[in-house]
Amino acid sequence: MVEFRAREGSVEVQPIPNDGGWVIGSLRVTRLDDVRWSFEEDGAPPRIAYAVRIRDDVWLHVDGRVHRLNLVEAGARGSTEEGGCTAPMPGAVLEVLVDVGDEVLAGSPLVVMEAMKMEHRVLAPANGTVAAVHVEVGARVQQGQTLIDLDSNTTEDSAQR
């Protein structure tokens, strides 16, 4: 059983090994080489896709489009942070616009970062109160590093919006 994160919830797929390939429902999938795959649905001619797994993601090119699918590993759920504002990319902190205790509205800028010679603003993901500030001006941060902790406003508040 393979589980992917989807836009809402997750999607489970169960490939069944069969005759050198896999069967998933009415689909048959065959591996052609390191990165190329062939798949066919009942009656239709086989088609080609490129797919590789890189750590917890499967990257896929099919029908002219690229998809990046995040694998949900057993026991690894819930790892997305709630109320944490993280660095969207590696870079340097130019400005910290909030202090602990500040009330912020969803979408208001919290931190200004610089990466690749451009400024980027990290915005509040929801209304809330700043619980902690983990960085200071000039700090170099890694992608995904938590910059600010936000206490989200109560569920009642959110529900009213």
Next chain:
Amino acid sequence: MVEFRAREGSVEVQPIPNDGGWVIGSLRVTRLDDVRWSFEEDGAPPRIAYAVRIRDDVWLHVDGRVHRLNLVEAGARGSTEEGGCTAPMPGAVLEVLVDVGDEVLAGSPLVVMEAMKMEHRVLAPANGTVAAVHVEVGARVQQGQTLIDLDSNTTEDSAQR
């Protein structure tokens, strides 16, 4: 010790493993990936080559040129046939121009083959007498298959030419 067949005789090269690469005289060779290599001579900047081994050959691209170098394996020498006229490529025999006992001169046509929709003539490598004919018109032959056995004329004869 690696030995390659050369235009005359053979060439021996002894790479000495050293610090993740090899040293051969004043040369240092490093492997970059599956097919790419870097090499540098004392003082000169490193250069790039492509090289792969395929069975008994090393194929090499360096300085804009491709080389195919045949490896001499221990005990595998002398395997080139003397007096045998072999098919230069896979194809079909169109005509056999000689019979057993015929005297032929170096360069005279022995067999006409067809491959890739073109005719090709297999020529006698030396003066001699046809000792055996191994194929008939219409036969499909593999590359390297012996078509005709030739008894070369005596060494004295050859020496006189």
Next chain:
Amino acid sequence: MRSVLVANRGEIACRVIRACTEAGLDSVAVFAEDEAGALHTELATRAVGLTGQGPSAYLDGEAIIAAARASGADAVHPGFGFLSERADFARAVMEAGLVWIGPSPEAIERMGDKMTARITMRDAGVPVIPGCELETSTTGEEERDFQSVLASVRLAAENVGYPLLLKASAGGGGKGMREVHSEAQLEDALRSARREAMTAFGDGRVYIERLLRKARHVEVQVLADGHGRTVHLGERECSIQRRHQKVFEESPSPAMNADLRARMGAAAVAAATAVDYVGAGTVEFLLEEDGTFHFLEMNTRIQVEHPITEAVTGVDLVAEQLRIASGEAMQVGDLHLQGHAIEVRIYAEDPSNAFLPSIGPLAVFRPPTGPGVRFDTGVREGDVVSPSYDPMLAKLVVHAPSRRQALARMRRALDDFVVLGTTTNVGFLRDLLDLSEVVNGTTYTTLIDEVFPAGWTPPVPSTAALAVAACAASMPTKSTSSNSAPSSPFISVARRLP
């Protein structure tokens, strides 16, 4: 026209399929049993397997028409070679209710038979090479028939004079063609030419032309639509050949000037008009040093070397073929040649061993890239070159502002081209580009034979090369299995684009 079956393989199938995609048309590839998973099958909207292996599969017109019907194609593009100049196939396609992307079967017939073409052109006022058509219609292999043909050929040869060229009337691409320098060579040449022609075309008739030495092969691209417009798109110089196979082509010709281009262009348009030609075609001429030109033959199909014309004229010839076949007027403006284009043909052959075809895996296959470089191929790294098919792997085309720059660009591209596992002519081509005749543009059809009388010798590896090779020898042998593509004869593969 919504879906085009491409009755071909290799680089030209890929070329045509991409043109279909860009024209908003579906494409159907066909493939022999030994070519399942080939590049052209992946590029097409849909692919249909043919029965049998090797070229014969692609020559089975009935099977191809059946494939077109089964896959819902409503048109057939033949590419070049195979069925492209077979009037009977064109006729069968049209009788099956499909659009034939090419000239009428009548035009193919009149130009396909080289003797008839000579006569038609003479009548249309187009100059032909001094020579002699032979009325003999016997095509049998029997010795008695042969002797009677030989007698009439011998008589005609005396009139034309030696050296001469013996040519198969049904011929093309150098097949069934022999140079004859004296009467003593005539019998052997005739036997061999007829046999090759019988094998290739099922038709052993031959004719005679005077052998023009140091002549240039210059051909003119023509395009005609169904609305009465016929234009020429300038010339291609294809003088550098080996065994009558083109090796190096360029446009414009170094021997051309505006006046000569206008006269040869007019002759080419006259040739096309004489057979009510519709579509893309090429009129080949021999051009002598004094500026005289003679009709050689007309190729009633897209040509291998069409990209150099596309580069300098800005016209997409295959797109125009599709447009014309669908009944539209061509979209071609006034002729304006921009810069200089060169094509070389990349063959799997061994220039150091009589240019014999070579086979093997394309263990490493890294074509050159960069500005002004076009690379048309039907193979990719990991594929295996088999002995069954034509050894042309690819066409390398460069376009640059001047001839000198185009030569430099081609040298750079050939230097950058890495092919390991199969012997090719890349190194030979690279040396060819340094010949003073090529540098100066004073090329002629017998150049290669005269400059490389003893063949070509590959360079000796340097000490450094041997050192790298010795290190590579210690590595495991590179896996050269081809893609494990489906191999059932009836399977079909396809890729659907959004």
Next chain:
Amino acid sequence: MRSVLVANRGEIACRVIRACTEAGLDSVAVFAEDEAGALHTELATRAVGLTGQGPSAYLDGEAIIAAARASGADAVHPGFGFLSERADFARAVMEAGLVWIGPSPEAIERMGDKMTARITMRDAGVPVIPGCELETSTTGEEERDFQSVLASVRLAAENVGYPLLLKASAGGGGKGMREVHSEAQLEDALRSARREAMTAFGDGRVYIERLLRKARHVEVQVLADGHGRTVHLGERECSIQRRHQKVFEESPSPAMNADLRARMGAAAVAAATAVDYVGAGTVEFLLEEDGTFHFLEMNTRIQVEHPITEAVTGVDLVAEQLRIASGEAMQVGDLHLQGHAIEVRIYAEDPSNAFLPSIGPLAVFRPPTGPGVRFDTGVREGDVVSPSYDPMLAKLVVHAPSRRQALARMRRALDDFVVLGTTTNVGFLRDLLDLSEVVNGTTYTTLIDEVFPAGWTPPVPSTAALAVAACAASMPTKSTSSNSAPSSPFISVARRLP
């Protein structure tokens, strides 16, 4: 001129190095410590390591001049970005006895300072955008200085009127530029623009221009040699931008006609002549719907989007740069535009997440090929995209007989482009090509913001896509280590061609 040091990296370094090779010149690449083994270092005759990592290494003019001397280079090509528009660097190169492949330091200075450029152009009779230069020369960060700048900006803004653009005088490429729609936004915008300009250029001076809505960005390529000849090579339409960064460029402009081209061309030549320009340069204009055009700025270097001009004019701009720098006359004939060319910029960025730069391995990187497709890049499969450099990975350029065919060719090319392991804007570009404004050529600079106000949403994978992904999930994770290239800062790598 025998050997050219290319003071750049990535695709433009590769482009220039190939041009050197084709011109018969040696080339010297430079590389930061984190770019040993990069493609451009392999293509060059010789490569020299710089000290330091990231862009700062390529910005160290002294180290680059030292590298030129040490490697025997006698000329320096700056590419674009980095030191290309730094007059002091140009001057230092010339003082070191090396040929500077670019315009004079004086021309760079007069055009590089956008305020000075405005004034120069106005004096030369070239129309400029209504706006206001500010005489303030203070560049400090102190709050008191800031307040005095703010006061004069506020005053000027009232005269020009809102909405307006605040632009760094030393700026370029959208850096230090802010839209201001009301006085309330002015202070924040000024602070941020000045900071960005200080970081990028070390110069915080700003000026004001009226914000022209729905205007097109149309630029004219000029070329001038040292023999007194200055020509224009037609225009490029670069209206499709995001955050003032060009995304999609085409030539000719759909808004152009022969008369307007002649007038804009003449204005561009006047602009170049006004600063005694020598070399390749670009004069940018805003073109309003009523056909009025205004000088925006002049880029005194080769432009990212130069290939589309090369495609339609047949001129090799980089080859001409080399020729002009070596003192020869340009080899450019009369202007004739052939067909239509489009370029899209391939960025490592995430269009579904505010277009933030993305990083990662190029685990699979298979650029599109085929007729009329040019792909300029500095990376190859197996390379790793780092956060240190500009996120532009490549330029994809198509050339076709018509705009419609060029769009179709670009769609086909984008569909065929496989990049796995690093998020790119390829999918976004593919959707962009289907917008009616793009199809009809009615583009303007704020198009992307207006059509994608909430950003771009990637397509939902089909069931079949999920099935293939699930099978691929069972495979081992692809090794994404980059080439184990030498990493010592002082090592240099090179490839010597015959």
